[in-house]
Amino acid sequence: MRRGILTIAAVGMLTAGNLTACGGESDDTASRPKPKIGVILPDSASSNRWEAADRKYLAAAFEDAGVEYDIQNAHNDKARFVTIAEQMITNGVTALMITNLDSGTGKAVLDKATQRGVATIDYDRPTLGGSAQYYVSFDNVSVGRLQGEGLVRCLAEKGGRKPVVVELNGAPTDNNAAQLKEGYDSVLKPRYDAQEYVKGPDQSVPEWNNTTGGTIFEQMLTQTGGKIDGVIAANDGLANAVIAVLTKNKLNGRVPVTGQDADAQALQHILAGDQCMTVYKPIKAEAEAAATLAIALARGEKRKTDQSFRDTTGNRDVPAVLLAVQPVTRETVKNVIADGFIDRDAVCTEKYAALCASIGLS
Numbered sequence: 001m002r003r004g005i006l007t008i009a010a011v012g013m014l015t016a017g018n019l020t021a022c023g024g025e026s027d028d029t030a031s032r033p034k035p036k037i038g039v040i041l042p043d044s045a046s047s048n049r050w051e052a053a054d055r056k057y058l059a060a061a062f063e064d065a066g067v068e069y070d071i072q073n074a075h076n077d078k079a080r081f082v083t084i085a086e087q088m089i090t091n092g093v094t095a096l097m098i099t100n101l102d103s104g105t106g107k108a109v110l111d112k113a114t115q116r117g118v119a120t121i122d123y124d125r126p127t128l129g130g131s132a133q134y135y136v137s138f139d140n141v142s143v144g145r146l147q148g149e150g151l152v153r154c155l156a157e158k159g160g161r162k163p164v165v166v167e168l169n170g171a172p173t174d175n176n177a178a179q180l181k182e183g184y185d186s187v188l189k190p191r192y193d194a195q196e197y198v199k200g201p202d203q204s205v206p207e208w209n210n211t212t213g214g215t216i217f218e219q220m221l222t223q224t225g226g227k228i229d230g231v232i233a234a235n236d237g238l239a240n241a242v243i244a245v246l247t248k249n250k251l252n253g254r255v256p257v258t259g260q261d262a263d264a265q266a267l268q269h270i271l272a273g274d275q276c277m278t279v280y281k282p283i284k285a286e287a288e289a290a291a292t293l294a295i296a297l298a299r300g301e302k303r304k305t306d307q308s309f310r311d312t313t314g315n316r317d318v319p320a321v322l323l324a325v326q327p328v329t330r331e332t333v334k335n336v337i338a339d340g341f342i343d344r345d346a347v348c349t350e351k352y353a354a355l356c357a358s359i360g361l362s
Contacts, residue, residue, distance in 0.1 A: 035298035037062060037069040038088035042099045043076035046208035047237055048263050053283040061291030067298060076207060078105045085109040095119040095298035097290060102173040103128040119297035123290050125176050129313035135320040136290040140176050143279045144183020146327045147232060147258040150277035152187060154256035155230050163229030166200040166220050168242060170234040171208045177234060184232050200224055205238060214241035221245065231257045236266035236278055243274050262328050262336050264346040270330050271355040280326045280336050289321050334361050
């Protein structure tokens with residue numbers, strides 16, 4: 001996170017108890033429109049999570065509550081994002097939850113919803129300068145810090161001197177990517193400054209595009225003459241792109257690579273020794289927290305949270321729910337599966353069956 005852009009005021013795990021009702025609601029429920037929730041997800045290419053996890057968990061929560069809902073994916077198209085929002089507002093949503101593609105587009109959508117009396121939530125990504133009433137996400141600086149600490153551990157295990165570390169960051173338009181970078185740079189910069197590590201190329205990947213990320217990393221490898229000892233990859237999609245390049249150059253397993261999202265392919269890479277670590281973000285808990293809040297808002301109720309973040313672009317403190325995260329290494333892969341986030345069969349395919357058995361996933 002760039003300092004002065006977004007300051008998290010409090011961090012903690014969310015439970016239903018963290019969202020409490022507050023006064024001021026009208027008792028005239030008969031005059032309220034029927035509760036209906038709209039959700040706009042950002043894409044399906046940058047990460048598997050949006051369609052494989054978020055959609056599923058949000059839908060289940062809304063169905064359990066008996067609330068009408070509409071979940072759509074903008075597929076990384078800003079015009080489509082705006083069109084979906086306009087249709088949802090026209091079709092009578094009483095609460096709108098968005099994961100923006102950038103703050104400008106997000107702000108336009110949130111402002112229009114607010115003008116129409118629709119309650120709003122930023123989901124997973126904050127809209128800087130926007131008008132969302134709430135923000136639900138993870139402590140992304142902590143995610144980045146865990147990535148940095150994981151890479152330090154893996155580099156120590158390799159035992160080399162003055163390792164060259166490159167950073168493959170997320171989209172420059174996504175404030176989450178800035179928060180992640182703040183986290184891992186807080187760990188790595190002191191080592192660069194002390195000349196314990198050598199800082200190599202450091203570049204953002206537009207739109208979190210994995211193909212572009214692979215191309216950028218190939219250029220980094222050329223730029224350094226093949227001398228790269230560690231890679232901060234901002235998420236598992238980018239980590240997979242890096243590992244594909246390393247494999248082509250017979251360097252996989254020799255160069256530690258970080259990630260985040262704990263998707264099935266990342267867990268396989270960790271078991272095989274091609275990926276150093278990932279970060280597990282309990283998306284089910286995030287989705288259920290956001291759904292609980294959205295359901296209340298859609299019904300015309302207000303909620304208090306015990307957390308906030310500071311949006312200095314909009315010069316305001318936004319009520320927030322920020323969940324904790326967990327680092328994942330070879331020894332803790334089974335914890336992600338035990339939590340129900342990833343199905344064992346998705347990880348322990350025939351190619352990885354023996355590796356799964358070696359950590360007790362038989």
